[in-house]
Amino acid sequence: MAVAQENARPEGRSSSPFWTIARRDSLAGFLFIAPQLIGIIVFVLIPLGLVFWYSLHEWNVLANTFTYTGAQNYRMLMEDEGLLEVLGATAIFSAGLVIFNLALALLLAVLLNQKLAGIAVFRTLFFSPVVVSLVAWTIVWGFLLQKNGGINGMLLTFGIEGPNWLREETTAMISVIVVQVFKNVGLNMILFLAALQGVPKELYEAARIDGAPTFKQFRRITLPLISPTILLTSIITIVGSLQVFAQIAVLTQGGPGLSTTVLVYYLYQQAFQFHFFGYGSTLSILLFAIVAILTFAQWQMRKRIVFYES
């Protein structure tokens, strides 16, 4: 490796006036970050430039034409009625996912923070779906959610006739959200649990002496002190929700209609199923803009909402 050679230079070299410690450090710094920086340029920044360039073109793969059309793809974006539905589905999916995920993660973390025998076993079990292969997890839920599948079978033993979960608009959306939440809520749960364990116990002691009820302790002490973690998990979860693809592809293929077609899935269909690479690139720019705006907005909120940062 280049860095090793640098340091393996004969001693006489280091005493020469040009290679001061600061210079050697600068060189080492550049060599250490070089692979990552070059990687980001080649696999992130150049593709980002290209995707913008493509978005200004009409690209017909079959006829092998690539014509500059300026803002035409963006006008198409405005007039695409399907896209409105897609953005609606994306918003419902992301909002539902984030709210359900964070609420459940916080509830589980509070439960797991109790001093009970065998609590580590519960922690392991709640976390276990995180390590189950994503597509395997999705397949078994798809199997459970069939019209005559396990869930409706259970319901029927109680005399309830269940819906055809994945073939009706509302239940399909609920299904994809629920499957994703149970898969990954363990990650946020662990982060919340670590944050809860970082809250100084003396604060609760003091509150109890003052006679503050438990829910008030939670609202006034716990929530403000773990607010940095809430912000961090909400950013990670929202950005993650915009990347959800496999679950949609396996469970509903975006259906019924466009009801579970989230933006990434729509992008994939336009670019790789219908070969509209130009329009697919325009959708990529839209996705990028949404991720950037959401991240920026949440980062700004930090100043107003987050109580304390270490």
Next chain:
Amino acid sequence: MRADISPRAKVALYGVMCVLLIPFVFPTWWMVTSSIKPISDIFAFPPQLVPQSYDWTTYSKVFELQPFVRQYWNSAYIAAVVTVGTMIISSMAGYAFARIRFPYANAIFMIVLLGLLIPSEVTIVPLFQMFLKAGMVNTHWPLILVPIFGAPSVFATFVMRQFFVTLPAELEEAARVDGLGRFKIFTRIALPLAKPALASVAIFTFLHSWNLFLEPIVFLSSAEMFTLPQALTQYTDAYGGPMWNIQLAAATLTALPVLIVFIIAQKQFVEGLAHTGLKG
């Protein structure tokens, strides 16, 4: 947290947790048990929570219908290469951003962090074109190079940086007095201390690579090149409907090894994730 939980509250807490566990644990149980039921029983009513008879031929069909061993190997070796590669790249970059003063360090760090804002889904179209031009479509290169060097590794670099920032400066000064150069300080002093952070990077990276789905279906087209997630969805009948028992058997073979490793090493897993710079 509080030592004074009454026995009645304890019972209630256990009860609540057991009910909440159902959607976390039951699907895995259902996957394993359904995969060994005869096809006639998998949609039986009432549902058979424990299989009443067994049919192991499903498992041999998994291997007959697709080159499943080859696909297993593809997923395993790609995940291993990506994990080791990411650990090397991200620990070096994370160390430099945390501990070495060099010109434009902050500006470069900001550029690298852009990777967090630009998920690979955004750049999948140009990445496909780039790898097409390079003749690397239907090879594993895109699934190896992009995660190690591109956006997915930025999170790992961030985690490593957050860890190295917390190291006391005296350690390095002492090493410097002993005449160690940067690279040796990194490999002999900093890296051994970074084991918990490296472990959580390894876990995240492995799971990310193991679960990749969009990239394989975009880049790979022949069954011998497929990775597991993609292969699982290919067990379909002539009408494109899933062959449930075979899919579940293949899913079981995919999920169980990782699950078993996790249960053996769960303490390192969970605590590693909780105690690295992720706390915010």
